[in-house]
Amino acid sequence: MPAITYEIIHQDKNTNARAGILHTPHGSFLTPIFMPVGTKATVKGVSPEELKDLGARIVLSNTYHLFLRPGAELVREAGGLHKFMHWDGGILTDSGGFQVFSLGELRKIKEEGVTFRSHIDGSKQFLSPEVSMEVQMALGADIVMAFDECIPYPADYEYAKESTARTARWARRSKDAMTANNQGLFGIVQGGMYEDLRRQSAKELVEMDFPGYAVGGLSVGEPKELMYEMLQVSTSELPENKARYLMGVGTPDYFIESVMRGIDMFDCVFPTRVARNGMAMTHTGRIVIKNACYEHDHNVLEENCDCYACRNGYTRSYIRHLFRSDEMFGLRLLTLHNLRFLQIFMKEMREVILEDKFLEFRTNFYVNNPNLQPKQ
């Protein structure tokens, strides 16, 4: 029995949206699912109990960051990432590939792997499929990711082709190096913004038979329409009986468009990052809490919301005061609200899939958020 399996419960009649269950060694989770990001072995400002309370069942943590600090061996010594950060739910670790390219300095990509300088202390470091797997085995996450290159946007065809082929070779090496039987390795579809490369990437990964597949290299600056097109192409090549994970996407319109194209799993720093900058997400748009219009607003962030902040009656006026006064508790309240909002949104999507009403849900969403309507 593989560590990670996926089960479709219902396929929407009108779209590719599906409701399912993701089975992991640390629990089974209903999909579509959003995974809060705990980059450095903590979801910023939130306790594990609060994560559970708001409905989060699986979190993402970053191999690149933990590799540099505190180091994989320290986490192994502590009994693994679950124990270190006191989280008995699911954990997914990325491979470090994305951060090497977005954070690491002076990187050099070779077939063997990538040398770069740490963004913390400038020290010279090396990551490869084999090193990434070793680190991810020390961390012990339920789902681990193949080491890949996230192709920048824009990129010319030749570069994208070469990179995509290398990512496929790295996926094979990742698979060979991942020897833990309580962890499931996902392959990552790349291919830049080229349809043929996307298809080729997906096909090669499917041949290697991973327990799940991610779609990477999207939402990197390209127009929305192009992203949706590349997503559609990528998922169309993936098997239906495996989980599909769109990396780094975290806003409601993207969720709707991606679930409609067959995506089951999401992660993104957006909801927690904007919370720390004073922005609350709601079904009808965003609230910038420092705005003067909220000074005397003694309502909660969103009516009928059951997040910690709203159900306890913390008002916009009070949260605004906390932000203006640089008080940490304000960050926490908005973070808890946004993370709960996403859990509610996922639950709503799941329910309409089960009732074959996904298209109605989508239409209704754009009625409430007309500025987000995609061009058709």
Next chain:
Amino acid sequence: MPAITYEIIHQDKNTNARAGILHTPHGSFLTPIFMPVGTKATVKGVSPEELKDLGARIVLSNTYHLFLRPGAELVREAGGLHKFMHWDGGILTDSGGFQVFSLGELRKIKEEGVTFRSHIDGSKQFLSPEVSMEVQMALGADIVMAFDECIPYPADYEYAKESTARTARWARRSKDAMTANNQGLFGIVQGGMYEDLRRQSAKELVEMDFPGYAVGGLSVGEPKELMYEMLQVSTSELPENKARYLMGVGTPDYFIESVMRGIDMFDCVFPTRVARNGMAMTHTGRIVIKNACYEHDHNVLEENCDCYACRNGYTRSYIRHLFRSDEMFGLRLLTLHNLRFLQIFMKEMREVILEDKFLEFRTNFYVNNPNLQPKQ
């Protein structure tokens, strides 16, 4: 029936330490008691539920800060401070006197009151006994403090004498201006470091018959021995059937020496402030969590501690990682630990008072913390 009453449960046979109950409109609290500080209507980084969980029953909030931001009228409009900050336990607000002198700029003291410039925006402001009472009535705390001047250290006799006399007149005006019958006004003993002025200050306040008395102007830079002497003089003039509150003191040796001299209530930013700087308080001294010696230390902060951090197994190694990574959750874990430590310490003092074993407790404390032993 006055809003605030105090009941002695047991007087230690060997010292002036006493165990009692403080009755307020928002509950009755066992003394000795420590009040966490929520300067700007929030205890930094901690939720009301967490405060309750760690045993805090009454918190302090600052009139000066709330007067400047968000303003007393906004808090009144929100339904008072309890509702605004979602705290149904006790609240004590100070008068703003101390902050006007420590934070306000360009202050001018006259008989009528104090003009100063806001440390936030430089705006010209005025506080007086009457304004302070009006603000504190808008905030609606259970215990409110008379408007006073905290005499700096050192101060010459003439200055201290004049200031102490003015503080007494301001106490009378505060009493006249405080017309809410669900709030209890405490007088504040001043007098600098002069025994006769301390006695005179206490006597004048006692004649005005407050439901409780604070000792102010101590721990402002004077030697410990002088502080203890002035504290002894101050409390010796106060009635036994009223609560006694030592303002701004927050470390275990000060607690022991002050409770021994008849103090019932404490507040201080120390435990929360040092927590945010990475320091944990324990029965055997302080832990500077960033120190390299804790890198591989997979023990909790203090063995047998039942705080949130310790009872859930968060290790020194993990908390050190959080601090090195500038992660907010580290601040929260240490804040929760330190605040729980103080609640435990208060409970231990209360228990040994009830058993007439306070002196043994004190001796034992100095055996474990020899560097804190007062000179005799």
